[in-house]
Amino acid sequence: MISLHRSCFLNNAGISGSSSPFSYKLKKLPPASVKVTALAPNKDRNSSVLIENSNPLEEIKDVTSSIADVDPNSTVSFEEPEVSYDDAASDDQLVTPWSLSVASGYALLRDPHHNKGLAFNEKERDAYYLRGLLPPTVISQDLQVKKLMHSIRKYQVPLQKYMAMMDLQELNERLFYKLLINNVEELLPVVYTPTVGEACQKYGSIFRRPQGLFISLKEKGKIREVLRNWPQRNIQVIVVTDGERILGLGDLGCQGMGIPIGKLSLYTALGGVRPSACLPVTIDVGTNNEKLLNDEFYIGLRQRRATGQEYAELMHEFMTAVKQTYGEKVLIQFEDFANHNAFDLLAKYSTTHLVFNDDIQGTASVVLAGLVAALKVVGGTLADHRFLFLGAGEAGTGIAELIALEISKQTNMPLQEARKKISLVDSKGLIVKSRMVSLQHFKKPWAHDHEPIKNLVDAVKEIKPTVLIGTSGVGRTFTKEVVEAMAALNEKPVIFSLSNPTSQSECTAEEAYTWSQGRAIFASGSPFDPVEYNGRVFVPGQANNAYIFPGLGLGLIMSGAIRVHDDMLLAASEALAAQVTQENFDKGLIYPPFRNIRKISAHIAANVAAKAYELGLATRQPQPQDLVKYAENCMYNPAYQSYR
Ligand SMILES: O=C([O-])CC(=O)C(=O)O
Numbered sequence: 001m002i003s004l005h006r007s008c009f010l011n012n013a014g015i016s017g018s019s020s021p022f023s024y025k026l027k028k029l030p031p032a033s034v035k036v037t038a039l040a041p042n043k044d045r046n047s048s049v050l051i052e053n054s055n056p057l058e059e060i061k062d063v064t065s066s067i068a069d070v071d072p073n074s075t076v077s078f079e080e081p082e083v084s085y086d087d088a089a090s091d092d093q094l095v096t097p098w099s100l101s102v103a104s105g106y107a108l109l110r111d112p113h114h115n116k117g118l119a120f121n122e123k124e125r126d127a128y129y130l131r132g133l134l135p136p137t138v139i140s141q142d143l144q145v146k147k148l149m150h151s152i153r154k155y156q157v158p159l160q161k162y163m164a165m166m167d168l169q170e171l172n173e174r175l176f177y178k179l180l181i182n183n184v185e186e187l188l189p190v191v192y193t194p195t196v197g198e199a200c201q202k203y204g205s206i207f208r209r210p211q212g213l214f215i216s217l218k219e220k221g222k223i224r225e226v227l228r229n230w231p232q233r234n235i236q237v238i239v240v241t242d243g244e245r246i247l248g249l250g251d252l253g254c255q256g257m258g259i260p261i262g263k264l265s266l267y268t269a270l271g272g273v274r275p276s277a278c279l280p281v282t283i284d285v286g287t288n289n290e291k292l293l294n295d296e297f298y299i300g301l302r303q304r305r306a307t308g309q310e311y312a313e314l315m316h317e318f319m320t321a322v323k324q325t326y327g328e329k330v331l332i333q334f335e336d337f338a339n340h341n342a343f344d345l346l347a348k349y350s351t352t353h354l355v356f357n358d359d360i361q362g363t364a365s366v367v368l369a370g371l372v373a374a375l376k377v378v379g380g381t382l383a384d385h386r387f388l389f390l391g392a393g394e395a396g397t398g399i400a401e402l403i404a405l406e407i408s409k410q411t412n413m414p415l416q417e418a419r420k421k422i423s424l425v426d427s428k429g430l431i432v433k434s435r436m437v438s439l440q441h442f443k444k445p446w447a448h449d450h451e452p453i454k455n456l457v458d459a460v461k462e463i464k465p466t467v468l469i470g471t472s473g474v475g476r477t478f479t480k481e482v483v484e485a486m487a488a489l490n491e492k493p494v495i496f497s498l499s500n501p502t503s504q505s506e507c508t509a510e511e512a513y514t515w516s517q518g519r520a521i522f523a524s525g526s527p528f529d530p531v532e533y534n535g536r537v538f539v540p541g542q543a544n545n546a547y548i549f550p551g552l553g554l555g556l557i558m559s560g561a562i563r564v565h566d567d568m569l570l571a572a573s574e575a576l577a578a579q580v581t582q583e584n585f586d587k588g589l590i591y592p593p594f595r596n597i598r599k600i601s602a603h604i605a606a607n608v609a610a611k612a613y614e615l616g617l618a619t620r621q622p623q624p625q626d627l628v629k630y631a632e633n634c635m636y637n638p639a640y641q642s643y644r
Pocket residue numbers: 193246247248336358359499500525544545
C-alpha cells in the first residue's frame with residue numbers, strides 16, 4: 001500500500017525548515033496516463049516522467065520517487081483548470097482517486113474525499129485492497145442516503161444531528177453533499193442557522209477534530225507558512241471570521257469556526273463550488289467573552305481581543321498572504337465581524353482584493369430580492385414605499401443602502417433623496433440629525449431631519465412605514481404593539497425579522513401572522529415552520545443570505561472576476577426575485593423554495609457573471625455564450641466516481 005502525505009513527500013525531497021518550494025496541481029490527462037512535470041528553478045528545469053496504462057498504484061510509486069529525486073528547490077506542477085469538470089464525471093468515465101498518492105486499503109476508507117463506504121464495488125474492493133475491510137454487501141449511494149436520513153431523523157436533539165453531519169463530512173465527503181443536496185430543506189437548519197449557532201456556542205465541548213484553518217496572533221509573521229499547511233492548493237473561496245459577532249449571539253471568539261465551515265458547505269451544496277476549492281478560516285485575536293475566557297474547554301487564545309494596530313496588522317498580513325498564495329481571483333468572504341471592523345475591512349480591501357461582506361452585502365441582496373418580489377403582492381414600486389429598520393449595523397445599513405441604490409437607479413432620483421425614504425432605529429432610538437456627532441460613520445448617511453424618537457412603536461406610528469425590517473440581533477423586539485401598529489397602518493404590512501438564530505428573531509412567524517390577523521407578508525433570517533391561522537396555512541419565507549452568496553460566488557469564480565461591484569449584488573437580487581413563481585406567490589411566498597436552490601444559484605451566477613463581463617471585471621475569456629448552462633456545467637456533482 002502506498003500512502004504518501006505531504007510531510008514525507010517533503011522529507012523525501014530533503015527539505016527542512018519553514019518554507020516549502022513545492023506546489024502541485026493535477027493536470028487533466030487522458031485516462032490511465034499521468035504526466036508529472038518537475039520544474040526545478042536551478043537545474044533540470046523541465047524534467048518529466050510519462051507513465052502510461054499501468055497499475056495506478058505502480059504509477060504513483062514511480063511518480064513520487066521521481067519527484068523525490070529532483071532538486072529540493074524544485075516546483076512540481078500539476079495543473080488543474082479553475083473550473084473543473086472532473087466532479088461531473090459519470091459512471092462510464094473512469095477517474096483515479098488522487099490525493100498526493102493513490103489512496104488504498106485502510107487509508108482509503110479513512111480518506112473523506114475518496115471513501116465510498118459500502119458502495120465500493122467488487123472490482124474496486126479487489127483493486128484497492130479493501131477485501132475484508134468492509135462487510136460483504138455492496139449498496140448504492142442512494143441507499144446510503146436513505147439509511148443516513150433514517151438515522152439522522154431519529155435524533156431528537158438538533159445538535160446531535162449537527163454532529164452526525166459533521167462526522168459524515170469527515171468520513172465521506174461525497175455522501176455528505178449528496179445527503180445535503182437531496183434533503184436541503186430538512187438539513188439546512190442543521191448544518192446552518194439555527195443549529196450552527198448552538199454548535200459555535202458549545203464548540204469547545206463538542207470539538208472532536210479540527211476543521212478549517214485557525215490563524216491566531218501566535219501565527220503573526222508566519223501566515224504564509226500556515227496557508228501552506230492546508231492540504232489543498234487550488235483555493236477559490238475563503239470564508240473568514242474573527243468570531244466577534246457570530247450571528248446575533250455576540251463574541252464567540254475562536255469558536256466562531258462553525259460559521260465559515262457551515263457557509264462553505266453551502267458554497268458546495270447550494271452553489272456547486274468544489275469542496276477542495278473552499279477554505280474556512282478563523283482569525284483568533286482573543287475574545288472579550290468572559291464566559292469563554294473562564295471556560296476550561298475553550299479552544300481559542302485566552303486573552304482579551306487585540307484591537308487597533310495589532311489587529312489591523314494581523315488582518316493585513318492575512319490578506320496579503322492570501323493573495324500571494326492563491327492569486328488575484330480568490331474570493332474572500334468576510335463573515336460575522338463586529339460592525340467596527342466589518343465596514344473598515346470592506347472599505348480597505350475592496351479596491352485591492354476580490355472581497356465581499358456577506359452580512360452587509362449578501363443580506364442586502366437577499367432582502368432586496370424579497371422586497372422586489374413582495375411588490376407583486378403589495379403593489380407599487382420601491383420608491384412608493386417607506387422603510388423602517390430596527391438595527392443599524394452591518395445588515396441594517398447594508399440593506400438600506402442597496403434599497404436606496406435601486407430606487408435611485410429606477411427613478412433617477414439622487415441617492416441622497418432616495419435615502420430619505422428609509423429610517424433606522426438603533427438602541428438609542430431613531431437616527432436623526434441631532435445625534436450626528438456621536439454617530440458611527442456608517443450610520444451618518446441615515447441621520448435625517450426629524451425630532452428624536454426613543455422607541456420603536458412610536459417610530460412606527462410617526463413614520464408610518466409600509467415595510468418593517470429587523471436587523472437588531474435582539475429577539476422579541478417586534479412586540480404585539482409594534483406588529484399591531486404596522487397592521488393598523490397597512491392592508492398588507494411587510495415585516496422581516498432577520499436576526500439569527502431563531503432565538504434572536506425579532507418576532508416569530510406565528511406572532512407576525514396572528515398579530516396582523518393573517519395580513520403580514522413575513523420573512524425571517526432563520527427558518528420557521530408554516531403557521532395555520534384562521535384555517536389558512538401561511539408559509540414564511542427565509543430571507544437569508546444563503547440564497548445569494550453561493551450563486552454570487554460561483555458567478556465571480558466562473559467569470560474570473562477580480563473585484564466585486566455593487567451592480568453585481570443588484571444583478572444577484574434581480575435573478576433571485578425572478579425565480580419566484582406564481583405558485584410560490586399563491587402560497588404567500590416571496591422567495592422560491594430552497595429545494596430548487598441549485599437552479600436558482602445557476603441563474604444568480606449567470607447574472608453576476610454577465611455583469612462582471614459588462615463592467616470589464618471578468619478575466620475568463622471569451623465569455624461563454626450560455627452563462628446559465630455554463631454555471632450548471634461547472635457545478636460539483638457529489639455522485640460517486642468509478643475508480644479504475
Ligand atoms: O448565517 C446566517 O444565517 C445569516 C448571517 O450571515 C448572519 O446572521 O450573520
